[in-house]
Amino acid sequence: GKRLGTDMKISATTLDCTGQQLPSRANHGAAAVSSDRIVVVGGEDDDLALGDAYVGTIKGGEVSWEAVGGSFEPRQGLGAVVHDNRVLTFGGADLMNYSTGVDSLDLSG
Structure with missing residues (x-):
């Protein structure tokens, strides 16, 4: 392949969690959401597809998690984007069947 000539240096930092912890999950x-907020949706925990959502707020090297009201179709391996303060999810599976559904959740409260 052709190299584009762009070198990037990435520096990762592990943040401490405070307050409510994000329940463990995989394939979420x-x-x-913004430069200091991230949303996590769905995934799986053991043999259960999840349909919840959490927003993490980063401040001073720590992240605090808050459950977001509403729910999504329980699924793992889904795609998620945020546009105009709405989380849009697509695809994934509920551990048995693939999904072509799109869910939307307003983050503005």
Whole structure:
């Protein structure tokens, strides 16, 4: 392949969690809400597809999690984006069947 000549240096920092902890999960969707907020949706925990959503707020090297009201179709392996303060999710599976559904959740309160 052709190299584009762009070198990037990435520096990652592990943040401490405060307050409510994000329940453990795998195969979830995540998207940036703003420069200091991230949303995590769905995923799986053991043998259960999840349909919840959490917003993490980063401040002073720590992240605090808050459950978001509303729910999504329980699924894992989904895609997620944020546009105009709405989380949009697509695809994934509920551990048995694939989904072509699109869900939307307003983050503005």
